[in-house]
Amino acid sequence: MAQLFVCRGGDEMPRWREAFAEARLVGPGQARAQAGTGDRVWVMSDLEAWPRLVATLSQRGAILCVLSHAPNSLEAFQALGAGARGYAHALSPPELLRQVETVVTHQGIWVWPELLARVVGGAFRTLGGEAMLQEETLACLTERERAVALAVAEGLSNKAVARRLAITERTVKAHLGAVFRKLGVRDRMQLILKLSRQEQNAL
Amino acid sequence: MAQLFVCRGGDEMPRWREAFAEARLVGPGQARAQAGTGDRVWVMSDLEAWPRLVATLSQRGAILCVLSHAPNSLEAFQALGAGARGYAHALSPPELLRQVETVVTHQGIWVWPELLARVVGGAFRTLGGEAMLQEETLACLTERERAVALAVAEGLSNKAVARRLAITERTVKAHLGAVFRKLGVRDRMQLILKLSRQEQNAL
DNA sequence: ATCGGTATTGGACCGATGGACAGGGTGACA
DNA sequence: TGTCACCCTGTCCATCGGTCCAATACCGAT
Structure with missing residues (x-):
């Protein structure tokens, strides 16, 4: 049950270290190679082709969370659609990250609160007509x-x-x-x- | 931080008792009178005007979960739209109810897994939980x-x-x-x- | 006022169901 | 060899489930 933070090489992320002492910072390639069932994988949304990486690891049984520096509803949908269970601000405080982890490891969905209303509303519009x-x-x-x-x-x-x-x-x-x-x-x-x-x- | 189950008077719900020993079964009226900030309130979707009750208690700061005997997408989004943080099958086993509680008390969203699959487009898998x-x-x-x-x-x-x-x-x-x-x-x-x-x- | 739909209840019938008895046959294991 | 778990079968019986035959009452529509 490894804890992986996927980001570009140059990023320094003290908050993540603070939130999860046992976490490892890896690149996209290492993530593909190492992540397996039950692993918590945090993916930065400023990586190239992050949805593809999320989908791949999600189908492999990993628990995915997407972190964004500029959260928005479109990206949130992309993340959830790719199989991510969490979508939060990249600069979220350690307590919040731990809270997100608690939620997603219990089969929950965690979405950046400011976006939640819009996410729910949007999904409601897309499904409203077909689920009757x-x-x-x-x-x-x-x-x-x-x-x-x-x-x-x-x-x-x-x-x-x-x-x-x-x-x-x-x-x-x-x-x-x-x-x-x-x-x-x-x-x-x-x-x-x-x-x-x-x-x-x-x- | 009370734990309230809102249902019709005649219902017997041993699963809830099993999941939360300290829980209380109340009617809609009692729920309106008693529920406050931080309380976990579980509402049956076969109650009349349940969305209104959910919206009211949600705005008052309670944590709402809706339980349905016949879950469907429309009802799920009604629940989330009204401010509920959880939507599950009414006959969910006690372990699952406790899991839902863990998620929602940490600001998470918990939705009946197969509905969630439709929302996010099918890429979603619940390998760990469902396999177990x-x-x-x-x-x-x-x-x-x-x-x-x-x-x-x-x-x-x-x-x-x-x-x-x-x-x-x-x-x-x-x-x-x-x-x-x-x-x-x-x-x-x-x-x-x-x-x-x-x-x-x-x- | 009559007609149709709904809600309610009764009796009777019979097949399906589930539990409580009580077995016999097999293969694995000590 | 004995024991144990699994698989298969039997009879008896109380209960449940579903359908047939009714009946009474309310209410809206024609």
Whole structure:
């Protein structure tokens, strides 16, 4: 689980040393040669072809963070799109770098706070139109049917659904029958699969 | 620094208790009254007007995570747009919930991995985490038990599984019983949920 | 006022499911 | 040789799940 800072040879980076005593400063070539699964790799965005390097190491299982001297939303998207999990200012204080590391090693995403709002907003615009499949499938259900379907999708039994909705188990069966008919599924198992794999199908 | 789970009154959520012993289950009204700066608040997306609640508490300084039983991109960005820092499946295992908490308390963003993959364009991989999760659940099964479990995860009935594996339905039941016991699930529905989540993560 | 959709509940039926018994057969290992 | 884990099978039984037959009530539309 090495800690690598990828930058041009001439850079001196005391903050990184201060943040991670065991870190090593390497060039792009060394990074390609050394980085492997689980390694934390910090890449400067002023390197030539940094997105390519990020993508390569990311697919190899390394955890990538991109550091920029002039953070902007376009670059942030490039970084995340290439597989980076973090995007921060290159001059971030050591405490912040350690915080970023904590986040990314726990499967989180860390984005330069000033950019976060714009990043989220931009992604929302790009995805807003295409991710409505679930909307479609649940829209044809009545309020009660939808409630029953979602409860069943949690793995609850008919009896448990009845308790939650304060109705009879018999009524649950009635609604569930309507759900099966409308969604074209045979039983609750296929319903669970349908609802829990919406995103997969939407691809 | 309270830990609040906002859900409907009737919900029983042993996973949350398991993840955070000190957590409290509250209704939307209590959440509005109690949540303050630094509190971790987990909001179910099947509550009415959850985005409004998230926005309110987020602006008040609370750390918001949205949990959904049927995660999708649109809802994810609604959550992030409203100020949530985390978006995960409501049935996420306790370890995952704790991981999410670690990330969000360090100013990170945690998004349901397969949604994240769509956001950043597919280059994203969760090699470490997903591989370990797969290990945990399927490694403890024997070859035959795994085959039965995966067939059931497709929605096949015991009889269909028996035909596919060229064994008796009774044998399928026997293996399935062992699978339930080893994975700690009550019935095939919960097994489907457990396994279908992993298949999605394996994307 | 009648018609259609929705929500609710009842009874009955039957297949599917899961657990609790109880075995037999195999190969690995001490 | 005995033990152990795995794989396969059987019977019995309580429960669950899904569909058939109904019925009552509310509400909006025609």
